[in-house]
Amino acid sequence: MVLVNSPVEEIKNKLDIAEVIGEYIPLKPAGPERLKARCPFHNERTPSFMVSRYRQIFHCFGCGEGGDLITFVQKMEGLEFPEALRLLAKKANVQLPQYDPKLTTEKTALLDVLKIAAAYYHEYLLKAQAARSAREYLSQARKLKPETLEIFKIGYAPDAWDGLTLALKKRGISEAYLISAGVSVRREKGEGVYDRFRNRIMFPIRDVHGSVIGFGGRALAENEPAKYINTPQTLVYNKSQVLYNLDLAKPEIRKQKIAIVVEGYMDCVASYQAGVGNVVAASGTALTEGQVLLLKRFASTAALAFDMDPAGENAAKRGITQAWKENLEVKVISLPFGKDPDECINKDPKAWHQAVAAAQPILEFYFSRTLGNLDPKNVQDKKAAAKVLLPILSWVTDPIEQTHYLQKLAEWLRVEENLLRRKLTPQKSADEKFKIQPSKVDRQEALSQRLLGLLQLEPSLIPEIAKKLPTEALNGAWQNLYKFVQLQYSEDNLLNISEWQQAAAKRDPSLADGLAISAMAVADLSAGTSVEKHREIETVTQELQRVWFNKKLIQLTQELRLAESRGDKENVQKLTSLFQELTQKFKQS
Ligand SMILES: [Zn+2]
Structure with a gap:
């Protein structure tokens, strides 16, 4: 039999949730197939965010967030399902059906337009007769090698009003999309649109996942007043949330734990070509909060190669204080010559390597600059x-x-x-700004999870607990699983947890997820002694009984009041005896 997988299943099969999540937050092992971390969705000191490799799910016991790797990426990146799927498809090298309306949003449509536009500019640079001076400028003045142009997909926007616009319209792309993507501008007089970028070297700006989200265009003509123009803010491009080249630089940044931050695209490309690959461009001389958070995912230190002035009050404007708040260390790279890294590298690539190696902690830099004079x-x-x-x-x-x-x-x-x-x-300290949040998970739910996790560690106690604790004492979402483990134990007498997992997955995948989640809830106890586990089961069971009795008593009191107001004597009597029975039981336990 040939299994026809949906793209969603194919993506899930090819990617490991632990690796995907590990790109966002540091995960620590917590048992054989489990990992834990401090939750990215609420603020906490001790990790209650767990990942199960076996079920390929995550669950936070603090705030209750949970799901599979697509859910995680959606929440983390603020994406709709189709956008998250697309991002993961790229990572997994899975082809998505192209014109499935279910897999298309406004954002994914814009990304398609931008990808085609980038290919157009790149192709034009490499082949067009009219791009000769652009090619010469890049190879001679900027000393860029053909493979560098290829890696960065550098392009050229022709010196015309409708080069790109016509080419993209021919591919069936509407004017509305050309404007939304930021590559064309509506004419002020008359109808139609024209190219935003003309006679410019084009740098496609990619997001952290490698999708083209905008462009930076450098004027080729020396007398052009605007040396650089950028894509305006669009649905997919927000200048303050992007670091140019992070997608290519991230493996090297992660390895070295240092990200070199330069100002311009050309600085970045030149550095990459010179063999210093852990480099990104901030498109300005300040780090924004969004950029700091992005860097934090891959680096512990940011080495800034901006033109730094020693005035202390500018530290905040530069984003340095922002970096400190996020515990990102800051260093400064001082150039031996040249006004920017591009110029320095153009003259002597070795000097750039040396300057990078000699990066100074920012406070050293401020001290020597200030006190030296x-x-x-x-x-x-x-x-x-x-x-x-x-x-x-x-x-x-x-x-x-x-x-x-x-x-x-x-x-x-x-x-x-x-x-x-x-x-x-x-x-204000970081702690004051980001208050630790108390757990949002209901107590009965937390106890139910814990009990089911404990029963997986000590299945022999299931019959005894089943006698003490009725199903309705558990939180609603966990009652099915409670019934399932009892059935599993009595019918099949399977004591092996992996067999439970298989049986659950066959019956209902949500049962299998429940098993994995509740197992994660007791990860702290899995290495404990049998005595410890028994004691914990005892405590949790008593707590669940207490919570349940309390709920039950409140309910009975209300019913009793209602019966009394109606003068329903028979019911009053019945409820009163039930009430006494319950309070009696509650006292005993
Ligand atoms: Zn959480």
């Missing part, structure tokens, strides 16, 4: 030094680091460290 014996200079450096030190989040540099400054100024410390401006 000042005289510690001159009182005006002393005041100037404190004025520049104290605001920066106020932002340092690590107390050890802060003290180290405060001492250094105090020594230079020859004043008491405490005097300087009092002058620091208090900053």
Whole structure:
């Protein structure tokens, strides 16, 4: 029999959820097939976010989020199902049916337009007669090799008003899409649209997954007033959320744990060609909050190769304080010559390698820049030094680091460290900004999960617990699984958990997921002794009984009141005896 898989199943088969999630957050092993992490969907100190390799699902016991790898990517990236699927299809190298309306959204349609536009510009650069000066500029003035043009899919926008517009219209793409994608502009007078980019070297801007989301266009003509123009904000392109080249650089960044951040596309391409591959461009001389968070996924340090001014108050504008807040270390790369990395590399690639290797911690940089020009014996200079450096030190989040540099400054100024410390401006700490959130999961639900997990660890206790605890004492979502484990135990007497998994998957996949989720809920106990497990089962069972009795009592009280108000004596009597029976039971346990 030939199995015809849907693309969704094919993607799920080819990708491992642990690897996909591991690209976003650091996962730690928690048992044979389980991993854990601090939940990315709520703030917590201790990890309650679990991943099951066996079932290929994740579940957070703090906030209740859970699902498969597609759900995870959707939540993490804020995507609709078709967009997440597309992203994962690319990762898994799975071909999606192209014109399935179920798999298309406005966003995916724009990505298609941009991909075709990038191919058009690239093709034009390589082949068109009219692109000769562009080719010469890139190969001679910028010294870019053909393979570099290929890797970055660098292109050329012809010196015409409708080069791209006509080519894309011929492919059946509507004017509305050309405008939404940001590649064409509506004419102010008359009808129709024209090319946004003309006579420009085109850098396709790709997102972290490698999809083209926009363009940066560099003017080829030297007298052109706007040297660079970018795609405007569109549905898929938001300048502040993108780091150019992150998709290609991320393996090397992850390996070295350092991301080199340059300002321009050309700096980035030149560095990559020179063999320094862990490089991204910020498209400006400041890191935004979105860019810092993106970097944090792959790096522990950002080495900035911007033109840095030593004025301390600019640290915040540069995004440096933002980086500190997210515990991203910041270093500064100082160029030996040239106004930017591109110019430096063009003259001498080795000098760039050396500059990268000599990157300085940002505070060292500020200190040597500031103090190097000042005289510690001159009182005006002393005041100037404190004025520049104290605001920066106020932002340092690590107390050890802060003290180290405060001492250094105090020594230079020859004043008491405490005097300087009092002058620091208090900053809101990261903890204040991101309050730890209490668990959102209902107590009965948490207990039910835990009980079912424990019963998988100690199946021999199932008959005993079944006698003590009725099904309705468990949270509604877990009652089916509770019945299932009892049935499994009594009928088949299967004590092997993997056999349970198989039986559950055959009957109903949600049962199998439930088994995996509840097993993850007790990952902390799986290595414990039998005595510990028995004691925990005892405690959890009692707690569930208590929660259930309480609910039951409240319910009975309400029914009793209703019966009394109706004068239904028979029912009042029945309910009263039930009430007494229950309270009696509750006292015993
Ligand atoms: Zn959570």
